[in-house]
Amino acid sequence: PRRVTLAQIRKWYVEKRPIVMLTAYDYPAAVHADLAGIDIVLVGDSVGMVELGYDTTQYVSMDDMIHHCRAVHTGARRPYIVGDMPFGSYEVSAERAMDNAFRFIQAGKVNAVKLEGGIRSAHTVHRIVQSGVAVMGHTGLTPQSVSAIGSFRPMGQTFDEARQILQDCLALQEAGAFAIVLECIPERLAAQITSALSIPTIGIGAGRHTSGQVLVYHDLVGMLTHPHHAKVVPKFCKRYARVGEYVNNALEQYRDEVRSRTFPDDAYSPYSIADDEFERFR
Ligand code: KIV
Numbered sequence: 136p137r138r139v140t141l142a143q144i145r146k147w148y149v150e151k152r153p154i155v156m157l158t159a160y161d162y163p164a165a166v167h168a169d170l171a172g173i174d175i176v177l178v179g180d181s182v183g184m185v186e187l188g189y190d191t192t193q194y195v196s197m198d199d200m201i202h203h204c205r206a207v208h209t210g211a212r213r214p215y216i217v218g219d220m221p222f223g224s225y226e227v228s229a230e231r232a233m234d235n236a237f238r239f240i241q242a243g244k245v246n247a248v249k250l251e252g253g254i255r256s257a258h259t260v261h262r263i264v265q266s267g268v269a270v271m272g273h274t275g276l277t278p279q280s281v282s283a284i285g286s287f288r289p290m291g292q293t294f295d296e297a298r299q300i301l302q303d304c305l306a307l308q309e310a311g312a313f314a315i316v317l318e319c320i321p322e323r324l325a326a327q328i329t330s331a332l333s334i335p336t337i338g339i340g341a342g343r344h345t346s347g348q349v350l351v352y353h354d355l356v357g358m359l360t361h362p363h364h365a366k367v368v369p370k371f372c373k374r375y376a377r378v379g380e381y382v383n384n385a386l387e388q389y390r391d392e393v394r395s396r397t398f399p400d401d402a403y404s405p406y407s408i409a410d411d412e413f414e415r416f417r
């Protein structure tokens with residue numbers, strides 16, 4: 136199967152065919168995403184929270200991202216792959232950002248990069264796109280700014296914030312972004328922004344009217360069901376499965392069967408040695 140191209144994504148957008156995006160961070164998840172016909176796989180810096188156990192995305196490094204991108208590239212053969220530029224990798228200067236974007240392409244083998252921020256990031260987006268790398272924007276809630284925002288909270292619930300987000304989106308479009316993630320904003324604001332733009336919007340916690348949707352893999356499949364994790368699955372995320380409980384059950388059965396010596400039984404003790412060889416051995 137040929138890999139999804141930017142031209143294909145634009146065609147889906149024009150045809151109003153919703154774009155399906157999902158995060159993945161490793162080979163098995165990437166294979167699942169591919170088998171399921173996911174259009175775009177995002178190697179999100181949410182890897183810091185759902186794979187590395189951090190409480191924000193701010194501690195994720197370029198090295199972390201490249202490591203995960205390579206695994207996803209191997210597993211996801213058809214989806215378009217977007218690598219999320221981590222906190223600190225694109226804010227200092229457009230030059231630093233371009234170096235890091237090239238690393239995503241050359242070492243991470245992704246098809247495009249994503250970075251947070253609207254007007255503040257527009258110049259950098261423009262330079263990266265001019266250098267030949269496709270860029271996805273990200274506005275609304277931008278989790279890398281949690282330190283400055285104060286907490287993870289919905290955005291765009293006041294006139295000023297709503298206007299700011301629209302202007303951010305227009306700046307990103309003008310800068311050459313091929314799509315924009317809208318995170319945690321009111322549905323009718325997302326709808327208005329989507330109709331004002333001529334590039335696709337990908338919503339997460341942004342209601343029904345965006346050009347596509349994205350969810351975090353672990354939230355979608357219900358991976359993190361440990362007691363101290365239950366609270367971080369966001370309100371807007373539909374849990375399509377409870378994989379964490381399934382894994383728990385398997386591990387507990389294994390534990391019990393080892394303790395009771397019911398595993399391994401005959402069926403799982405497959406290797407033989409000929410009688411004469413064994414006689415000599417003992
Ligand atoms: O890191 C991430 O998973 C993201 C998506 C939620 C858009 O940025």
Ligand code: NA
Nearest residue numbers: 179180181219
């Ligand atoms: Na992210």
